[in-house]
Amino acid sequence: MLKIPPIEFEEHKLENGLQVLLHRDTRVPLVHLSIHYRVGSSYEKPGLSGFAHLFEHMMFQGSENVAKNEHGNYIDNAGGRWNATTSKDRTNYYETVPSQYLELALWLESDRMRSLNVTQESFENQRQTVIEEKKQSYDNRPYGLANLRFEELAYQNWAYAHPIIGAVEDLKNSTLEDATRFHQTYYGPGNATLVLSGDTGDGAVLKKVQQYFGAICDRTHPQVPDLEEPEQTTEKVESMKDPLAVLPAVYAGYHMPALGSPEFYALSVLGLVLSHGESSRLYRKLIYHNNWVSGLSVGPNQYKGPQLFFIWFQVQSSVNVDQVLQAVDQELERVREEKIPVKEIEKAKTQITFSFVAQMAKVARIGELLAHYALFFGDPKRINQELDRYLSITPDDILQAAQQVFHPLNRTLILVEPGT
Numbered sequence: 001m002l003k004i005p006p007i008e009f010e011e012h013k014l015e016n017g018l019q020v021l022l023h024r025d026t027r028v029p030l031v032h033l034s035i036h037y038r039v040g041s042s043y044e045k046p047g048l049s050g051f052a053h054l055f056e057h058m059m060f061q062g063s064e065n066v067a068k069n070e071h072g073n074y075i076d077n078a079g080g081r082w083n084a085t086t087s088k089d090r091t092n093y094y095e096t097v098p099s100q101y102l103e104l105a106l107w108l109e110s111d112r113m114r115s116l117n118v119t120q121e122s123f124e125n126q127r128q129t130v131i132e133e134k135k136q137s138y139d140n141r142p143y144g145l146a147n148l149r150f151e152e153l154a155y156q157n158w159a160y161a162h163p164i165i166g167a168v169e170d171l172k173n174s175t176l177e178d179a180t181r182f183h184q185t186y187y188g189p190g191n192a193t194l195v196l197s198g199d200t201g202d203g204a205v206l207k208k209v210q211q212y213f214g215a216i217c218d219r220t221h222p223q224v225p226d227l228e229e230p231e232q233t234t235e236k237v238e239s240m241k242d243p244l245a246v247l248p249a250v251y252a253g254y255h256m257p258a259l260g261s262p263e264f265y266a267l268s269v270l271g272l273v274l275s276h277g278e279s280s281r282l283y284r285k286l287i288y289h290n291n292w293v294s295g296l297s298v299g300p301n302q303y304k305g306p307q308l309f310f311i312w313f314q315v316q317s318s319v320n321v322d323q324v325l326q327a328v329d330q331e332l333e334r335v336r337e338e339k340i341p342v343k344e345i346e347k348a349k350t351q352i353t354f355s356f357v358a359q360m361a362k363v364a365r366i367g368e369l370l371a372h373y374a375l376f377f378g379d380p381k382r383i384n385q386e387l388d389r390y391l392s393i394t395p396d397d398i399l400q401a402a403q404q405v406f407h408p409l410n411r412t413l414i415l416v417e418p419g420t
Contacts, residue, residue, distance in 0.1 A: 004357060006384040007366055012206060016218045017190030020209055021370045021380055023197040025363050031198035032364040033105040034094035035113070036371040038193075039186035041166070042088045042159040042225045042305070048174060050166015051182045053086045054130055058179070059093060059187075060084075061122035064115035068122070071108055078104060086164055089304040090375050096364050099199035103208060110212035113192070118183055123176050131172075134165050142244040146416045150251045153236055154308055154412035159225045190218035193374050197367030227305030229255065236412040243420045247294065248315040250325060251414040253308035256300065256405045260377060264300060266401040267309055269393045271299030272348035273340055274331065279347070281331055292319045292327070304376050308412075309405055321415060332406045339395035352390045 080097035138144035275298035
């Protein structure tokens with residue numbers, strides 16, 4: 001089995017609960033700082049959706065020593081990159097800067113962790129921004145509403161069923177007090193992981209972290225969501241008209257076990273066998289030989305809890321959708337009945353290895369992976385173990401997972417047709 005040099009890092013915890021992960025890499029004079037808060041849309045409560053994404057915006061609205069929207073300007077002027085993302089399971093804020101600006105990044109992140117301005121003005125402004133974002137990204141974009149509806153239909157548990165961006169009515173009806181309560185519950189050192197990856201300088205970097213973050217009081221009292229998903233006992237099928245869509249599209253999903261389960265690794269490998277590269281099974285059948293589809297995406301949806309094995313394809317205008325669905329079903333039935341040949345599995349493992357090694361070339365990706373394993377598994381050391389989990393998958397593993405997951409009653413299906 002392939003062995004690559006392990007990623008070396010230190011793990012510390014400050015007295016206020018902040019988890020600190022330090023990876024030193026002096027190949028290039030850059031340092032990546034990322035703070036991951038253990039909060040995403042799955043942590044929200046019915047009637048108060050959209051808050052995790054709202055605070056992705058709110059966190060740039062100024063703090064005690066940093067004016068509104070100045071956070072990004074500081075990083076831009078230092079020649080760095082910055083952004084933030086929200087998922088179902090976590091929210092992160094990051095910047096990659098020349099190493100001489102490490103303390104600038106520490107100061108900026110610590111200032112907004114300690115003293116974010118959660119005001120009526122910023123709340124109202126960013127609430128409207130998110131509402132407009134929903135219009136642009138979903139309501140007025142081809143297949144946007146289908147993207148929102150798919151998980152709402154597939155999941156019975158509201159935690160994963162509702163969209164990350166939230167519901168417009170919930171945002172309109174929420175108050176500043178609701179926002180303040182959400183912020184105090186989740187956005188503090190005791191509910192966060194800070195990663196520094198790259199040219200962090202000498203051994204004094206932990207002292208610098210302590211200097212900027214150590215005195216921040218932890219007021220958080222996070223509530224971990226229940227992500228349990230009931231077994232699906234009947235197929236769910238809906239049809240939608242989309243006036244913005246040019247071609248028909250199909251969304252299909254099969255419930256599968258959570259991230260890190262044996263089935264997750266087996267079906268991740270299978271996803272590549274089916275759709276990654278011109279020699280993959282569905283590419284050859286749906287695109288190369290028949291030119292039935294113009295787009296194809298296959299694989300687990302990468303959530304922390306119960307996942308969906310996702311299959312999406314866009315159908316050429318002259319092609320019968322049922323014909324394409326039948327071809328996909330036949331391929332899934334094939335993987336339920338026949339072991340995948342070792343040659344196909346080895347190709348997928350080579351693709352996984354290439355992707356994993358390529359990520360290790362960037363200090364930003366190393367930092368994000370350390371935080372990912374810390375938050376999702378409670379074990380950042382998995383960064384040195386995860387590749388082996390994929391490389392150990394056998395034809396029997398894939399066959400067993402396919403037989404467990406790919407059956408008609410476990411499927412959710414949305415058919416999108418152009419038109420009104």
